[in-house]
Amino acid sequence: MIILQVTPPGSNVSLVLYFGTIGMLALTIGLIVFIIFHQRKVIRYQLRLQRLEHDQQKLLLNASIRLQEEERQRIAADLHDDAGPLLATARLYLNENLVNLDKTTQLQSIYNAKSIIDDTIQLIRNISHSLMPPTLKNFGLESAVNDLFQKISGSGSMNASSRFHDYRERLQSENELIIFRVIQELVNNILKHSNASFIHLTQNTSGDKFFIRLHHDGRGITQNDFIKLNKSNVGLGLKNIQSRLKVLHGKIFFEKDMSQTYYKVTIELMKEDDDKLIEQE
Amino acid sequence: MLPLVAYLSELLSIVFFLCFLKRNKGEGLWIIFLYCVCSVLAEIIGIYLFDPKNKFYFWAFYSITEYSIFAYFFYNTFKGQKIRFIPLIGTFLFFVVVGITFYNRNTKAFDSLSASMEALLMIIYSIVFLYDQISNPAIMFVYNTKKFWIVIAFFLYFSSTLFLFLFASSFTKEEHSSYWIINNFFEILKNAILSVSFAMKKSDSTRNPIKTFDPDYS
Numbered sequence: 001m002i003i004l005q006v007t008p009p010g011s012n013v014s015l016v017l018y019f020g021t022i023g024m025l026a027l028t029i030g031l032i033v034f035i036i037f038h039q040r041k042v043i044r045y046q047l048r049l050q051r052l053e054h055d056q057q058k059l060l061l062n063a064s065i066r067l068q069e070e071e072r073q074r075i076a077a078d079l080h081d082d083a084g085p086l087l088a089t090a091r092l093y094l095n096e097n098l099v100n101l102d103k104t105t106q107l108q109s110i111y112n113a114k115s116i117i118d119d120t121i122q123l124i125r126n127i128s129h130s131l132m133p134p135t136l137k138n139f140g141l142e143s144a145v146n147d148l149f150q151k152i153s154g155s156g157s158m159n160a161s162s163r164f165h166d167y168r169e170r171l172q173s174e175n176e177l178i179i180f181r182v183i184q185e186l187v188n189n190i191l192k193h194s195n196a197s198f199i200h201l202t203q204n205t206s207g208d209k210f211f212i213r214l215h216h217d218g219r220g221i222t223q224n225d226f227i228k229l230n231k232s233n234v235g236l237g238l239k240n241i242q243s244r245l246k247v248l249h250g251k252i253f254f255e256k257d258m259s260q261t262y263y264k265v266t267i268e269l270m271k272e273d274d275d276k277l278i279e280q281e
Numbered sequence: 282m283l284p285l286v287a288y289l290s291e292l293l294s295i296v297f298f299l300c301f302l303k304r305n306k307g308e309g310l311w312i313i314f315l316y317c318v319c320s321v322l323a324e325i326i327g328i329y330l331f332d333p334k335n336k337f338y339f340w341a342f343y344s345i346t347e348y349s350i351f352a353y354f355f356y357n358t359f360k361g362q363k364i365r366f367i368p369l370i371g372t373f374l375f376f377v378v379v380g381i382t383f384y385n386r387n388t389k390a391f392d393s394l395s396a397s398m399e400a401l402l403m404i405i406y407s408i409v410f411l412y413d414q415i416s417n418p419a420i421m422f423v424y425n426t427k428k429f430w431i432v433i434a435f436f437l438y439f440s441s442t443l444f445l446f447l448f449a450s451s452f453t454k455e456e457h458s459s460y461w462i463i464n465n466f467f468e469i470l471k472n473a474i475l476s477v478s479f480a481m482k483k484s485d486s487t488r489n490p491i492k493t494f495d496p497d498y499s
Contacts, residue, residue: 013448014460020444021463028404028440032433035411039423042415 056231060246063239075127082123090116133180141176142167145183145201152187152199160187162201171210178244179212179267182252185237186214186265194218194263205271212267220263226254245269287465290472291321297476304483308427309357313475316350319343341382341392348375348399351435355406358428359413367409371402393450400439400446407436430478438471 093113098106136144142164152160170176183201190196196218203212221229229235230242245252250269257264294317298305305314323343330336349372356368378398410432414423423429445463452460 013451013456017444017448017460017463020447021441024440024443025437028436031408031411032436035415036424039415043422 059230059233060239060243063236064243066236067240075131078123078127083120086116086120086123090120132177136176136180137173140167140170141180142203144176144180148184148187149199149201152191158191158196159198160201161199162203164203166205167203175248178248179269182241182244182267183212183214185241189237190214190216190218190220194220208271210269210271212269214265215257215262217262220256220265221254222256223254226252283462283465283469287468287472288321288324290469291317291324294472294475294479295321297479301480304481305427305479308483309354310427310431310479312350312354312357313431316347316354317475319346319350337392341379341395344392344395344399345376345379348372348402351399351403351406354431355410358410358432361413364409364413368406371405375399375402393446393448396446396449397443400443403435403439404443407432407439411436427478427481427483430474430481434471434474434478437474438467441467 090113093109093116098109101109133144133147135147145162145164149160149162152158171179187199190199194216196216198215198217200215201212202215203210205211226238229238241252245267248269250267253264253266253268255264255266256262295314298310298314298317323339326339327336330339352368352372352375356365359365359368375395375398379395382392382394410428411423414429442464445460448460449457
């Protein structure tokens with residue numbers, strides 16, 4: 001600035017002045033135009049992201065509705081195909097003609113009807129348990145998961161084990177149910193698709209975060225596969241996991257183990273969220 | 282002819298501000314109105330000053346007032362706490378330069394150094410303002426706001442007159458009258474943009490609906 005100031009007035013001054021002014025003006029106009037176009041581009045990009053998010057939510061909602069419908073159909077089928085015929089058979093044993101039969105046949109019919117009604121009670125209990133496992137309700141997530149894994153191990157097809165390192169205080173029952181359903185879905189997927197010989201579940205906490213990790217040695221998916229499946233129309237169970245975890249503001253990560261031998265699924269939840277939920281209640 | 286149009290354009294922005302007073306209320310534009318008034322008064326007083334020493338001190342004082350108004354405007358406009366320090370640091374530098382100019386005053390009537398320094402700082406503040414706007418998009422379209430056009434008006438004016446102010450103290454009378462057309466032309470442009478910005482409607486529909494968007498696909 002000072003160098004230019006001390007330049008003696010002469011022919012070069014007008015040249016510098018004109019070129020300088022034109023240059024500055026061009027730069028300014030260029031900058032303004034760039035900013036306007038850049039902002040428009042950013043907004044278009046954000047709108048596209050918002051649309052994607054909207055589509056994603058729609059997919060999750062559809063998956064959730066479809067799952068609910070499937071669950072209803074399953075219950076309806078169980079009641080119609082199993083409980084219905086059982087009760088109809090019991091009714092046959094207990095028809096009006098029973099009083100006209102001899103004592104032994106009467107006793108036999110009553111015994112048969114009682115046995116059928118016991119079966120029906122057991123069936124309805126099973127349906128009820130599949131809707132809300134009593135172990136989960138009464139003893140919490142740890143016991144329910146241990147129970148589930150024991151049943152899987154008991155079948156002999158797979159070695160399943162679980163270990164809860166830091167679960168002294170139970171989560172809210174609704175949250176426990178959501179986590180249990182997510183674990184059930186994951187385990188179900190492993191049983192169906194992975195061909196694994198073992199599943200191991202661990203639970204621990206770190207800071208204000210609550211982690212559940214599932215390891216298995218079968219075929220699995222990575223985070224990229226999970227995102228792709230979530231965006232596509234297939235992978236109903238995974239979408240259901242995603243929508244359930246969204247309720248808890250949780251995250252899920254699918255990856256291969258450091259040794260590249262095992263697949264690992266990590267569920268990450270915020271411990272604070274439970275506190276907030278308690279406060280809200 | 283052009284200088285006269287330039288003087289009249291100064292009045293135009295004042296008239297527009299007063300005509301659209303309702304639209305400009307609560308927008309923090311009173312400070313710009315104050316600048317417009319000061320500018321008109323300075324032009325009038327400037328005509329009656331003939332002594333180079335008086336002229337020098339008067340225009341130096343005007344530069345300080347003009348700069349202070351702009352610095353205050355930018356300080357209030359910037360959203361980021363860190364960015365707000367820039368006008369403070371700039372003001373300190375400006376006053377140091379003005380102090381040096383006063384101390385080393387020459388026989389010239391125009392205070393070139395402080396005017397150029399002011400122009401340079403205004404360009405910097407304008408760029409910072411634009412950066413602040415695009416990095417923190419609280420509004421849907423930046424060009425729908427009054428402040429954006431005000432800053433653009435000053436940005437254009439100061440960037441096109443920077444070189445003129447740099448050389449102004451070394452001009453002869455003839456050179457001054459021939460080159461000062463640049464200043465007059467961009468002053469008209471600046472006042473026209475200011476008038477448009479004062480006449481613009483307040484628009485709440487420009488608020489960005491994507492502000493709370495959280496694209497989490499984990």
